[in-house]
Amino acid sequence: MGDLGLHHFVGLSAILFALGLYCVLTRRNAIGILMGIELVLNSANINYVAFARYGNGGYDGQVFAIFVIMLAAAEAAIGLAIVLGIYQSFETIDVEATDRLRL
Amino acid sequence: MSITLAVFYLLAAVTVVSALGVALSRSIVYSAFALMGALLGVAAIFVLLGADFLGVVQLLVYVGGILVLTLFAVMLTHRISDVNVSNRAVGRGAGLVVVGIVLVWMLQVARKAVWVVKEPGPAAPTTYGVGQAFLTDFVLPFEVASIVLLAALVGAIVVSRKEVKA
Numbered sequence: 001m002g003d004l005g006l007h008h009f010v011g012l013s014a015i016l017f018a019l020g021l022y023c024v025l026t027r028r029n030a031i032g033i034l035m036g037i038e039l040v041l042n043s044a045n046i047n048y049v050a051f052a053r054y055g056n057g058g059y060d061g062q063v064f065a066i067f068v069i070m071l072a073a074a075e076a077a078i079g080l081a082i083v084l085g086i087y088q089s090f091e092t093i094d095v096e097a098t099d100r101l102r103l
Numbered sequence: 104m105s106i107t108l109a110v111f112y113l114l115a116a117v118t119v120v121s122a123l124g125v126a127l128s129r130s131i132v133y134s135a136f137a138l139m140g141a142l143l144g145v146a147a148i149f150v151l152l153g154a155d156f157l158g159v160v161q162l163l164v165y166v167g168g169i170l171v172l173t174l175f176a177v178m179l180t181h182r183i184s185d186v187n188v189s190n191r192a193v194g195r196g197a198g199l200v201v202v203g204i205v206l207v208w209m210l211q212v213a214r215k216a217v218w219v220v221k222e223p224g225p226a227a228p229t230t231y232g233v234g235q236a237f238l239t240d241f242v243l244p245f246e247v248a249s250i251v252l253l254a255a256l257v258g259a260i261v262v263s264r265k266e267v268k269a
Contacts, residue, residue, distance in 0.1 A: 010213045018206035019122040025198040059236040074255035076169045080176040081263035087180045
């Protein structure tokens with residue numbers, strides 16, 4: 001790999017995490033928040049694979065990343081179903097407006 | 104600068120610019136398409152790290168599945184007329200402060216930490232090894248994962264269907 005080191009990937013992952021966190025903190029659209037969560041999960045995956053590649057070189061990191069992707073798929077399915085349910089009840093998915101548990 | 108490093112910087116630029124689009128775009132539809140760029144960039148980073156199988160999984164599950172699901176949800180929930188206010192942000196200042204602190208802190212830790220790094224060997228196909236790991240060391244989590252997916256599928260249907268008054 002030459003001069004491409006572990007810190008390159010860790011830095012990229014940190015930037016991606018920060019952008020995902022900003023997305024989660026500032027978005028008012030519930031789907032936008034879910035997109036931010038996807039960014040955060042991806043940054044964690046980069047770390048898993050990078051540390052596995054520069055560590056013992058085993059497959060543990062990649063297996064964990066696949067589990068994270070699987071959980072992200074489940075999260076997206078459930079999260080978007082909840083968002084659709086909220087939209088049917090409130091006619092909006094602005095998280096500032098949906099502050100009640102019952103209609 | 105080696106060609107690998109140049110490729111990494113290119114991919115990292117694509118990923119970060121796309122992620123900026125996700126975080127800052129004014130339209131939720133543009134955010135969704137920017138998310139596609141970010142996910143593709145991460146898939147390419149995986150391939151650069153020698154994880155070819157994981158890159159393909161990322162492509163199939165994220166870009167082919169989750170992103171399409173997200174786009175469906177966007178199209179089903181926002182009114183086309185107010186496309187420009189569909190993605191408003193709140194508390195930008197406070198968010199920037201928090202994110203800035205977290206980012207600086209993480210980069211500091213990443214710079215100061217001492218990692219035992221082994222120079223990786225040449226990239227080899229990983230599909231065989233990942234499959235072996237799934238069916239030997241990780242067989243219980245693998246089975247639990249299938250139950251989780253089944254539960255998520257049923258749960259998504261139950262949550263999102265319309266109530267029928269009998």
